[in-house]
Amino acid sequence: MVKPSRRFRTLLTGIAFATLISGCSTTPEKSGERDTEALITFAENAALDGHYEAAGNAYKQLALLAPANLRADYQLKAATLLLEGNYIAQAKRTLQTIPTATLTPMQQLTLNLLGARIALAEAEPARALELLQQPPSPQTTREQRAEYHLLRAQAYRRAGNLIEAVREYIQREPYLAAPFEVPPETVAAEIEDNQLLIWQTLMMLSETMLEQLRIDPPPDTFSGWLELALLAKNTQRSDATSSARIALSLAIWRERYPDLNVSENILAAIDSWQAGDLQRPEKIALLLPMDGNFSKVARVIRDGFFAAHYNEKSDEKAPSIRIYDTAQEGRTITELYQLAVDDGAEFIVGPLEKTDVDALLKGDNITLPTLTLNYSSDTTMAIDNLYQYGLSPEDEARQLAERAWLDGYNQALAIVPEGAWGARILQAFNERWEGLNGTVVEHQSYASSKNDFSVPLRDLLNIDESQRRKKKLQRLLGSQLKFEPRRRQDADFIFMTAFPRQARLLKPQLKFHYAGDLPVYATSHLYAGYQDKEANRDLDQITFCDIPWVLNNSAEAGNLKSRIEKLWPEQSRQYTRFYAMGIDAYRLVPQLRHMARFRYERLNGETGSLSLNEQNRIFRQLPWAHFKRGIARPL
Known part of the structure; x- marks a missing residue:
């Protein structure tokens, strides 16, 4: 959780003070200007300190104060900052308040880019692609065009269309050339990263698909990448006696695609394969x-x-x-x-x-x-x-934190087994989650040998606090009240580590304790590794990670x-x-x-x-x- 800095607290006090004295001003226009300046200063510094929700809300307030020609810019800025803080629902509501009829091409593209980011966070790649159907207009910036192709690539990858993702990464590269004030090494690093995305995506495709998709002749850039990937795959499975042939193939590829400037790291990797880096010891x-x-x-x-x-x-x-x-x-x-x-x-x-x-x-x-x-x-x-x-279960915990964050959650509850093993997993999750600016609002551990987990679950969900409020009200009113306990409302998902027996008990007990609507993310330990439809029915809707050996059915x-x-x-x-x-x-x-x-x-x-x-x-x-x-x- 991001703790308020001294600068942030000072700014907050200043905003309150400015609001208090604004009523003493004799000129409403000057008062409004002062309020606007104070809010802009507050929002900028709150964003610098990582307080994205406060910064976003400040820009929403600025939109209410601003003239009509500036209102959309402030609203778009608010949505951008809320997305930075992973406040997906708030960002989405902010975008929904923006009238689109009067937006400029740049504003419309910004709106669509933000909407696509939200769609990807909500695991809806098709909606993201629908928002990004219209190509950017000539008036839009290079940065916006680069982001446009990146989001389309991410959407295609999420949808399983790897080849279209590659096309988008390739189209993105020309827009990564930076202006003169940006150091050349920064530009080179961005292009290198983009080419690694192209390469990693291509290497997930089969040789047959790479061969079938290579339609256009040289020097077509897309075909050049496909041909290089096919060469690399052939190299990986070649024996040591074929190194000369592979070196010749690489030289021919360079001649066929002289304008395709592929990262030297990628080419060196292929060279190292043919040089015998993959020889197995005797x-x-x-x-x-x-x-x-x-x-x-x-x-x-x-x-x-x-x-x-x-x-x-x-x-x-x-x-x-x-x-x-x-x-x-x-x-x-x-x-x-x-x-x-x-x-x-x-x-x-x-x-x-x-x-x-x-x-x-x-x-x-x-x-x-x-x-x-x-x-x-x-x-x-x-x-x-x-x-x-x-x-390593710690690797799984870190990936669960990243997945929950990408799915748009901020506030976590965590429940793990008692003992050093559970504590290690919880620590790994906490460190990664807080590194993403998420908050663990409560965590509890349970005794694996038991069947009833009511005590740790009630503490986790703050059910007892609800009971205490009821008793306090009854004492104040002097009468019995009809009452249904409520769980805490400041959490949006649960991180869980449990083996199959415990997981099959924990999930229904969460529902019994009024938390059946909270998404649950779990490590692979909850799954025995084979299908058991009846035994696992109580695990419905739990999201978990596991190894391909268990989940996939490749031939x-x-x-x-x-x-x-x-x-x-x-x-x-x-x-x-x-x-x-x-x-x-x-x-x-x-x-x-x-x-x-x-x-x-x-x-x-x-x-x-x-x-x-x-x-x-x-x-x-x-x-x-x-x-x-x-x-x-x-x-």
Whole structure:
């Protein structure tokens, strides 16, 4: 939550004082001018301090005071600031008060751009595209045209039309050229970012689609991008002997599209692929605890790792994999790591336990490329050759905060399990939510072993305060009152972390406590990973994130998944996400060096769209789903 600064409090006092003395003025015109100047100063400084609602309301007040020719500008400014603060409903109401008949072309485009932003926040990409049907007029600014194409691209992506999104990103680029007062490096960074959006979108398309859509001959810009993406996809799956051919193909592409100035980072990434950055090591050491508390999860990860190994279709020689048991007595994790090095391992995967990861990092003897299967306690440490990967619930909490913010919410309630695990998830959510200027108005924890969560839910929803008001009124009036308790009204959604049993109890109990109308956003833990229509009926309308392995039904993933389910029917239901983790761990091994060089590159894996941050931690971008009639349906 943004706390009022001293400057903001001073301005607020000044506005009140100006309003108080304005009645003493003998000239109404001068009084109005002073009020306008004070409101403008207040609004500008409130916006600088991040108080967007106050700033927006000040501009709405200015619109009431302004002459007719300035009124629309103030209203549009009010809506813009309210959107900055994510006050979607208020911004929408403000736009609805603007008469459109007298708007200039620039004002009309601004109105449509703001309306499209609101439509995207309300998950209505079709409405956004409808508002942006009319191309900008010649009188509009370069910045407005750039935003117009960006919003259309975002709407097409939300609607699943990736190819039209690419067209819009391409059309946006000419309008990113900045005026002379803007530093050239700023312009270059904006163009680079836009090209990365083009590239990431293209790489989500299949080779067949890229081939079919490449209709116009060179030097057509759109066809040039499609051809380069097709070349990159061919490169990714080529073996080492084809590097010369790929280099020649890239040179031919440059000749065919000489005016297409693609980012050197993108071209360097393709060069690195053909130069052998993706070669798989010949010997892999897999460090896992085969006994103890983590042994069941370890065995599932192992089986997923080997399933990916045997499922791989490649002309290259398959690597040999040797397992080292980190649970055996008499050896520390650093000693076991060194043993794997001495045995000739070229790449190490593991360990799994967080304490072992921490010990390995403290040992300062990471001599081989290493992919741990958990994250260290130190979130800031980055070591060359060491990459960290796991199914982090904190990543999910942060993405839920971002999703709720994009959906237009400001005020959160949070409920998580008691204990350190729940506290970690809550902290991750709080930090990201408050970083977005959202407010957590209340949070509570519950005992997972119980069935009745009335006490934490009543505290979360402030039901007892409603009861206290009733009793106070009865004492004052001296009579009994007809009364229905009310929940608090200052929250617009609930963040929840719960496993399936608890989630199926929490959702109906929220409804019982008058919160059935509040949207619920949950981490993947509420979903067992398989369809159970009757058991999950109480989870209807909950929005949650989960891994593609669980939510998607692609043919490639489906074939491997069905084979795993036949081999290990019981474990595949209980530990399905860890099979996916083992598969992605295997697939990450040849990719990590490349991902470290080009941080924007992603691996579309079974546990998410995987990227590498500056601390060499794998970040998982997850797809979304919600329950409808007891079925988890991808969004």
